Amino acid sequence: DGGITQSPKYLFRKEGQNVTLSCEQNLNHDAMYWYRQDPGQGLRLIYYSQIVNDFQKGDIAEGYSVSREKKESFPLTVTSAQKNPTAFYLCASSPQRGGSNQPQHFGDGTRLSIL
Amino acid sequence: QKEVEQDPGPLSVPEGAIVSLNCTYSNSAFQYFMWYRQYSRKGPELLMYTYSSGNKEDGRFTAQVDKSSKYISLFIRDSQPSDSATYLCAGYSSASKIIFGSGTRLSIRP
Numbered sequence: 001d002g003g004i005t006q007s008p009k010y011l012f013r014k015e016g017q018n019v020t021l022s023c024e025q026n027l028n029h030d031a032m033y034w035y036r037q038d039p040g041q042g043l044r045l046i047y048y049s050q051i052v053n054d055f056q057k058g059d060i061a062e063g064y065s066v067s068r069e070k071k072e073s074f075p076l077t078v079t080s081a082q083k084n085p086t087a088f089y090l091c092a093s094s095p096q097r098g099g100s101n102q103p104q105h106f107g108d109g110t111r112l113s114i115l
Numbered sequence: 116q117k118e119v120e121q122d123p124g125p126l127s128v129p130e131g132a133i134v135s136l137n138c139t140y141s142n143s144a145f146q147y148f149m150w151y152r153q154y155s156r157k158g159p160e161l162l163m164y165t166y167s168s169g170n171k172e173d174g175r176f177t178a179q180v181d182k183s184s185k186y187i188s189l190f191i192r193d194s195q196p197s198d199s200a201t202y203l204c205a206g207y208s209s210a211s212k213i214i215f216g217s218g219t220r221l222s223i224r225p
Contacts, residue, residue, distance in 0.1 A: 004158075040123060042203070042217035043159075058212075090158050103149055104213060106158035 002027045004107035006091050012115045013078065013085060021076045021110045023091035030096040032074035033104060036060060037088040046089075049074055050096060078112060086113050118142050119206055121216035129224050134191040138204035138216050141185065145206035145214075148180050150189045153201045153218065162202075163189065194223045 004025045013019045025032065031050045035043040045058030049068040063082025068074055074093075078085045088111050092104040119140045128134055136150075147166055151159035163178035165171045171178045177190040187204055201218040 006158075040217060043215040045212065048212075092158075103147075103161050103164050105161060106151075108158045109156070111156070 004091055004093055004105060006089075006107035006110050008110060009108070011110055011112045013112060014115050016080045018077055018079045019112070021078070021089055021091075021112070023074045023076065023107060025072050025074075025091075025093045025107075027093055027095075027105065028071075029093035029105075030071070031094045031102075032068065033092040033094075034058075034064070034066065034074070034076045035090040035092065037090055037109075043090065046076065088112075116141055117217075118214045119204060119216040121204055121219050123217060124220040125222055126219060127222045127224060128194060130194060130196060132194050132223075134189075134194050134198070134221060134223075136189040136191075136202050136204075136219050136221065138187045138206075139185055140187070140206045140214075142206070142208070142211070142214070143182075143185065144208040144211065145182075145185075146208050147206065148178070148187050149205045149213075150176075150178055151203040151205065151215075152198075153203060155200075159203055196223045196225050199223045 007022045033048040034046040044060050047066040049055035065077045088109050090109045091107045094102045094104045121138045150163040152162050153159040165178050168180050168182045175192045179188040199222050201220045203218045204216045207213040
């Protein structure tokens with residue numbers, strides 16, 4: 001079955017600690033995205049990548065970092081610089097056709113909390 | 116002003132009723148519109164994808180886009196308790212990233 005796998009489902013971070021959220025897709029999609037979802041605020045874009053070894057900042061990139069070394073993988077690191085990391089993190093992917101956006105497909109998220 | 120606005124709800128209707136979920140958007144360049152359904156503690160699932168104005172039907176679901184008033188709707192016929200979820204609308208143009216609404220929480224009472 002094709003899809004997007006996020007792990008872990010729940011993650012706890014201590015003060016001053018960096019944590020990495022995993023996102024893997026087997027849909028052969030070119031583009032991958034990370035969103036943060038907070039109650040009442042909808043989805044906010046953190047980072048996105050349209051091709052391997054390239055990525056761009058979204059609207060709220062401060063305190064986060066990403067890498068895209070393989071087409072199927074787009075891990076997100078929440079650094080200690082992110083002062084309010086408690087949220088539901090969603091990874092998404094989409095095909096790219098003619099350089100334009102296509103509908104995104106989502107994983108089931110990682111819930112990050114502060115210890 | 117947010118680019119895509121939704122009433123957060125919650126909206127509670129009896130089983131079998133017709134549900135109407137609505138969004139407004141401000142970017143007149145938007146050409147593509149989507150509705151996602153999100154169950155608690157899960158990722159959003161793509162329900163409907165439409166281009167430009169008009170209606171699109173898929174089973175019990177109908178998506179409607181009115182570009183003249185910048186208004187998009189999702190209708191659910193014969194609503195079921197399993198339709199209870201948060202519904203997110205989204206829009207974009209070929210030159211923009213996808214903008215999501217904040218979601219409407221829907222509850223179907225048995």
